[in-house]
Amino acid sequence: MTLKVNLITGRTIDQGVTIENKTSSDYQEATAYCELNSNDAGKVGKPGSNIKIKTAHGEVVVKLKENNGNPDGLAFIPMGPWANALVDPDTKGCGMPGFKGIQATIDATNEKVLLMKELIARYK
Amino acid sequence: MTVITDALCPFCGCTCDDITVVVEDNKITEVKHACKVGAAKIKGHHRIKAPMMRTDKKGEFREVSYDEAIEAAAKILAGSKRPLMYGWASALCEVHKKGILLAEELGAIIDNTATVCHAPSTLAVHEKGLPSATLGQVKNRADVVVFWGSNPVHAHPRHMGRYSVFAKGFFNEKGRRGRKVIVVDVRKTDTAAMADEYIQLQQGSDYLVISALRAILAGQAAVVPDAVGGVPKEQLVKLVDTLKAAKFGAVFFGMGLTQSISRYKNIDNAISLITELNAFTKYVITPMRGHYNVTGFGNVCAWETGYGTAVDFARGAPYYNPGETAANDVLLRKETDAAMIIAGDAGAHFPADSVRHLARIPVVQIDPYWNPTTEVANVVIPVAICGVEVEGTAYRMDGVSLRYRKLIEPEHPTDIEILEKITERVREIRGD
Numbered sequence: 308m309t310l311k312v313n314l315i316t317g318r319t320i321d322q323g324v325t326i327e328n329k330t331s332s333d334y335q336e337a338t339a340y341c342e343l344n345s346n347d348a349g350k351v352g353k354p355g356s357n358i359k360i361k362t363a364h365g366e367v368v369v370k371l372k373e374n375n376g377n378p379d380g381l382a383f384i385p386m387g388p389w390a391n392a393l394v395d396p397d398t399k400g401c402g403m404p405g406f407k408g409i410q411a412t413i414d415a416t417n418e419k420v421l422l423m424k425e426l427i428a429r430y431k
Numbered sequence: 432m433t434v435i436t437d438a439l440c441p442f443c444g445c446t447c448d449d450i451t452v453v454v455e456d457n458k459i460t461e462v463k464h465a466c467k468v469g470a471a472k473i474k475g476h477h478r479i480k481a482p483m484m485r486t487d488k489k490g491e492f493r494e495v496s497y498d499e500a501i502e503a504a505a506k507i508l509a510g511s512k513r514p515l516m517y518g519w520a521s522a523l524c525e526v527h528k529k530g531i532l533l534a535e536e537l538g539a540i541i542d543n544t545a546t547v548c549h550a551p552s553t554l555a556v557h558e559k560g561l562p563s564a565t566l567g568q569v570k571n572r573a574d575v576v577v578f579w580g581s582n583p584v585h586a587h588p589r590h591m592g593r594y595s596v597f598a599k600g601f602f603n604e605k606g607r608r609g610r611k612v613i614v615v616d617v618r619k620t621d622t623a624a625m626a627d628e629y630i631q632l633q634q635g636s637d638y639l640v641i642s643a644l645r646a647i648l649a650g651q652a653a654v655v656p657d658a659v660g661g662v663p664k665e666q667l668v669k670l671v672d673t674l675k676a677a678k679f680g681a682v683f684f685g686m687g688l689t690q691s692i693s694r695y696k697n698i699d700n701a702i703s704l705i706t707e708l709n710a711f712t713k714y715v716i717t718p719m720r721g722h723y724n725v726t727g728f729g730n731v732c733a734w735e736t737g738y739g740t741a742v743d744f745a746r747g748a749p750y751y752n753p754g755e756t757a758a759n760d761v762l763l764r765k766e767t768d769a770a771m772i773i774a775g776d777a778g779a780h781f782p783a784d785s786v787r788h789l790a791r792i793p794v795v796q797i798d799p800y801w802n803p804t805t806e807v808a809n810v811v812i813p814v815a816i817c818g819v820e821v822e823g824t825a826y827r828m829d830g831v832s833l834r835y836r837k838l839i840e841p842e843h844p845t846d847i848e849i850l851e852k853i854t855e856r857v858r859e860i861r862g863d
Contacts, residue, residue, distance in 0.1 A: 313634050313635075315617065315618075315634060317582070317586075317686055317687075318582065318585055318586040318686075318721075319585050320466075320467065320468060320584070320585040320586075320588060323442070323443075323468035323471075323585070323586065324467050324468050324471045325471070326468075327471070327472060327475070327476070327799075327800050327802075328471075328476055328477075328800070329776070329779060329800070329801070329802040329803060330477075330801050330802070364782065364783065364784070365783050374618075375619075376618045376619035376620060376623070376624075377618045377619075378617070378618060378631065381617060381618055381634060383618065386780065387779055387780070388778070388779050388786075388803050391779070391780065391781065391782050391783060391786070392783050393783075394782045394783075395782070396759065396763050396782035396783070396784045396785060398753075398754060398757060398759050398760050398763070399692075399694055399754075400754035401550075401551055401554055401694050401695050401753050401754050401757075402542075402546050402550055402551075402741055402753030402754055402756075402757025402758075402759060402760055403546070403547065403550060403551050403689060403690060403694050403695075403753075403757075403759075404547065404759050404781070404782045404785075405690070405692075406547070406686070406690040407634065407635075407686070407687070407690045407691045408634055408635045408691050408692050423803060423806075424806060426803075427778060427786065427790075427803050427806035427807060428489075428806070430783065430786050430787045430789075430790045430807065431488050431489055431790045431806075431807065
């Protein structure tokens with residue numbers, strides 16, 4: 308089924324640890340995932356499975372993770388290029404894009420998670 | 432083997448100054464006292480070895496000499512009608528000074544990583560000022576500590592230990608037991624799990640909740656509905672009582688406020704709440720700054736140009752209007768025709784449409800590491816790591832300036848040397 312969520316992005320400690328090592332698989336592991344609570348996660352797959360997230364601004368495939376700190380309908384992706392494939396670029400007259408509060412849909416997928424190089428290559 | 436004590440950490444805005452670093456044969460072999468984020472930054476890893484260039488962004492880089500890369504960078508920037516110079520937060524103030532000079536020379540826009548972090552906080556401070564204090568005051572005095580839209584367990588791992596929660600202070604001998612910790616967030620973070628009181632609001636309703644708190648504080652609880660932003664009124668009334676009972680309250684806020692709908696207006700409202708609380712007791716508010724020297728860039732830029740960031744030199748004099756002159760504004764309008772990205776990673780941290788435009792224009796990158804910006808760059812100039820291989824000044828999140836020492840000798844030139852050479856060549860190319 309397609310799950311409708313409100314998406315926020317932000318820091319995590321492992322994103323910080325790997326931030327100067329963005330070509331590594333550790334960085335991908337630390338940032339190319341989406342957290343949902345187990346109730347929402349159960350609607351789109353098992354933890355570790357691939358999910359496709361779409362917003363009005365783009366789409367990206369990441370791994371599914373559970374975090375029961377999230378309320379129903381709230382999705383979290385660590386900041387980085389995977390999250391930023393989805394965020395709202397509108398700076399709302401103050402220079403700041405919309406990194407939090409983006410309407411998104413989530414589906415299970417068999418597509419793979421792109422490597423950082425492959426992800427950025429989509430923009431060239 | 433050399434053991435360096437009381438070294439400063441060049442990762443986050445806490446700028447921890449109690450780090451011990453063991454150096455053997457000019458290599459850092461051990462880092463003590465730092466959090467795992469800081470230790471990873473200080474230890475370092477696979478660097479870009481030599482400058483690289485390419486014409487076709489889909490093609491491979493070829494290694495070139497520093498002179499060749501500096502020449503290419505100077506030509507790109509001197510030939511640009513609307514250059515953007517972005518990044519700066521992972522560099523020292525001495526680098527910022529050189530960068531602002533080059534921006535003025537080029538008539539460029541210079542913006543730093545605050546543009547995707549706390550720049551909205553600066554806009555709010557323009558409106559309302561900032562009742563604040565040093566982290567030392569918080570450590571010594573605070574008995575109520577609020578983290579709003581901020582998750583220090585992940586983003587500033589030693590903040591709670593050194594300054595705000597667990598630290599014992601002059602007037603707070605009990606440490607954690609002497610402080611009431613309140614977390615306001617949209618999900619139960621690891622910081623929220625450690626709080627005495629956790630207030631979960633609906634994402635995007637911070638402005639409403641702050642307004643409700645202000646109404647209750649003003650004695651107008653009757654006008655507040657039964658729930659605001661998903662928070663029951665009783666919980667808000669109880670929170671106001673707790674805030675008022677403080678002898679010294681400290682509020683720390685993060686991206687939960689700056690990046691949600693309402694942006695700088697959230698902070699504007701929060702500062703008003705703090706000002707009003709000061710009619711009852713002592714309160715301070717501090718943004719949780721991310722990069723270790725993002726605060727430094729704001730300071731250097733303010734005293735050099737009059738503005739803290741997003742400064743446009745196109746008119747020959749500094750002009751500042753975030754929403755028009757911030758990095759993402761000019762990229763999304765496809766106005767920028769060349770970019771220099773230094774000590775920051777626009778490729779990773781800007782929205783896709785901004786990165787798409789960077790992929791279409793000439794990009795010069797100055798950075799120790801290969802990252803998403805490298806993927807869209809034409810000229811890549813590797814440099815020494817500020818705060819580890821280069822000494823200089825940085826500003827902690829509370830505005831305290833600190834001197835970083837050199838821990839090991841660099842194998843690459845410094846940002847300062849590269850910027851000086853580019854500036855010199857730009858002047859020659861333009862015949863100044």
